[in-house]
Every structure is written in structure tokens, then in C-alpha cells.
Amino acid sequence: MIKVSVVGAQGRMGSHVVDAVNAAPDAELALALDAGDDLTQITPENTDVVVEFTVPSVALGNVLALVGQGVDVVVGTTGWTDDKLDAVRAALADAPREGQSVFIAPNFAISAVLADYFARLAAPYFESAEVIELHHPDKVDAPSGTAIHTAQGIGAARAKAGLGAVPDNTQTDGGSRGQVVDGVHVHAVRLRGLNAHEEVLFGNAGEQLVIRADSFDRGSFMPGVLLAVRKVASGGFPGLTVGLDHFLDL
Numbered sequence: 712m713i714k715v716s717v718v719g720a721q722g723r724m725g726s727h728v729v730d731a732v733n734a735a736p737d738a739e740l741a742l743a744l745d746a747g748d749d750l751t752q753i754t755p756e757n758t759d760v761v762v763e764f765t766v767p768s769v770a771l772g773n774v775l776a777l778v779g780q781g782v783d784v785v786v787g788t789t790g791w792t793d794d795k796l797d798a799v800r801a802a803l804a805d806a807p808r809e810g811q812s813v814f815i816a817p818n819f820a821i822s823a824v825l826a827d828y829f830a831r832l833a834a835p836y837f838e839s840a841e842v843i844e845l846h847h848p849d850k851v852d853a854p855s856g857t858a859i860h861t862a863q864g865i866g867a868a869r870a871k872a873g874l875g876a877v878p879d880n881t882q883t884d885g886g887s888r889g890q891v892v893d894g895v896h897v898h899a900v901r902l903r904g905l906n907a908h909e910e911v912l913f914g915n916a917g918e919q920l921v922i923r924a925d926s927f928d929r930g931s932f933m934p935g936v937l938l939a940v941r942k943v944a945s946g947g948f949p950g951l952t953v954g955l956d957h958f959l960d961l
């Protein structure tokens with residue numbers, strides 16, 4: 712049995728993870744902690760893998776503490792900049808246990824992971840590309856971590872293909888053109904009734920490709936979370952891994 716502790720266990724995602732771990736035949740819940748709880752309760756003796764779903768402002772501190780306590784961590788919280796990822800890599804280099812792992816996924820839903828992958832495949836073939844993400848209004852960060860990751864992938868694929876800047880003759884912008892991430896405009900919608908959705912729009916003269924992923928329910932993230940827990944617990948992914956695509960045969 713894989714012993715799993717959950718940090719952020721009372722949140723929208725953390726509470727689903729607690730249920731998913733309790734329902735999994737090969738995992739058992741160790742500790743379910745939330746804000747104000749002492750993370751030093753988590754040790755390699757009681758926990759194989761910690762699942763961290765909190766808020767972007769605290770996730771780095773939690774991950775660094777947990778790595779220092781000798782446990783592997785699967786992270787779904789957003790807000791990961793290059794500097795923060797470097798801090799995780801540095802902590803792993805000094806980790807108390809050999810081969811310790813941190814896995815971070817911008818999105819655990821297979822639809823979103825595939826949309827992201829297909830967007831990277833399509834990117835070299837289109838002059839224009841924009842990303843629209845749509846989420847529930849209780850979300851604290853914008854744009855979504857998934858949209859940033861998708862835009863970064865499109866930007867990298869465009870650069871590799873030698874494409875220049877996307878065409879855009881906007882002369883005045885009060886903010887409607889969105890945030891530019893690696894040359895790709897990203898737009899965020901917050902609407903009651905939505906959960907997590909993303910549309911990637913590609914355009915050439917006379918044609919358009921739209922790739923859309925919809926997570927209607929937080930249950931859609933749970934198979935990906937359990938896959939990550941199993942992969943990390945297997946010991947086959949030492950160091951820092953970002954993106955569920957690494958665990959899929961794409």
C-alpha cells in the first residue's frame with residue numbers, strides 16, 4: 712500500500728484527493744492536513760507520497776519543507792515560476808533521502824494534458840495562436856497555471872519552428888488583449904457555473920483550428936493524481952518532473 716498524506720485536505724481539490732485515496736485499492740490515507748496544521752508530523756515512516764493542493768502563495772514553502780523532511784511530493788497547486796522551480800531543484804539536490812521526487816502538474820485531467828500536447832504539435836503550422844481559459848469565480852489566480860503552461864509550450868514550438876511574432880495591429884489596449892506569455896496572448900474568464908476549461912485558437916488565412924478541453928467536475932483530476940502518486944512511489948522519477956505528459960505514452 713502507498714501511504715499518502717494530503718496537504719490542503721479541506722480544500723476543493725484536497726477533499727477530492729482524500730476521497731480518491733480512500734477509494735484506491737493500492738493506497739491508504741496517512742495524514743490529512745490543512746492551514747494551521749504542523750507539517751513536521753509528516754515523516755518517511757508514516758508517508759510515502761504527499762499530495763499538495765493549497766494556494767500559490769504557500770506551495771513553495773510547503774514543498775521545500777516536505778522535501779527537507781525526506782518525503783516525495785505530488786503538487787497540483789499553481790503559481791510555479793522558473794525561480795520557484797529552481798528552488799525545488801536545489802532542495803532536491805540536498806534532500807535527506809537518495810532519489811527523492813517532486814512532481815508538479817499544471818493540470819491532472821487527461822483532456823487538458825492532451826489539449827496542451829496537441830497545441831504544441833499544431834503550433835508550428837499557424838500564424839496566429841491565442842489561449843482562452845475559463846474557470847469558476849472562486850479561483851484566486853489568473854491566468855490559470857494550465858494556460859500559462861500551454862502558452863509556454865506554444866511559444867517554444869513557434870520559436871523552434873522559426874516563426875516570428877503573432878500578427879497583431881492593436882493600437883490601443885485597455886487590457887482586453889490579455890496577458891502575453893512567451894508571445895502568446897492569454898485571456899481569463901471567471902464565470903459561476905464553470906469548473907475548469909481551456910480553448911486554444913490557431914489561425915491562418917482562411918482557416919482556424921480550435922482545441923478545447925473541459926473539466927466539468929473535480930473528479931476528472933483524480934485519475935491523474937493517482938497515476939502521479941503511483942509513478943512517484945515507484946521511485947522511477949527522481950528529481951523534479953513537471954507535467955503529467957511525462958507519465959503518458961504520447
Ligand SMILES: NC(=O)c1ccc[n+]([C@@H]2O[C@H](COP(=O)([O-])OP(=O)(O)OC[C@H]3O[C@@H](n4cnc5c(N)ncnc54)[C@H](O)[C@@H]3O)[C@@H](O)[C@H]2O)c1
Nearest residue numbers: 719721722723724745746765769787788789816817818819
Ligand atoms: N493541477 C490540477 O489539475 C489542478 C486542478 C484544480 C486546481 N488546481 C490548483 O490547486 C490549488 C488549490 O485549488 P482549490 O480549488 O482546491 O483551492 P481551495 O482554496 O479550495 O483549497 C486550498 C486549501 O489549502 C488550504 N491551505 C491554505 N494554506 C495552507 C497551508 N499553509 N498549509 C496547508 N493548507 C493550506 C486552505 O485552507 C484550503 O483548504 C490552486 O492553485 C488551483 O489552481 C490544480
Ligand SMILES: O=C(O)C1=N[C@H](C(=O)O)CCC1
Nearest residue numbers: 789817818850855856857907
Ligand atoms: O480550479 C482551479 O483552480 C484549477 N486550477 C488549475 C490551473 O490553474 O490551471 C487547473 C485547472 C483547475
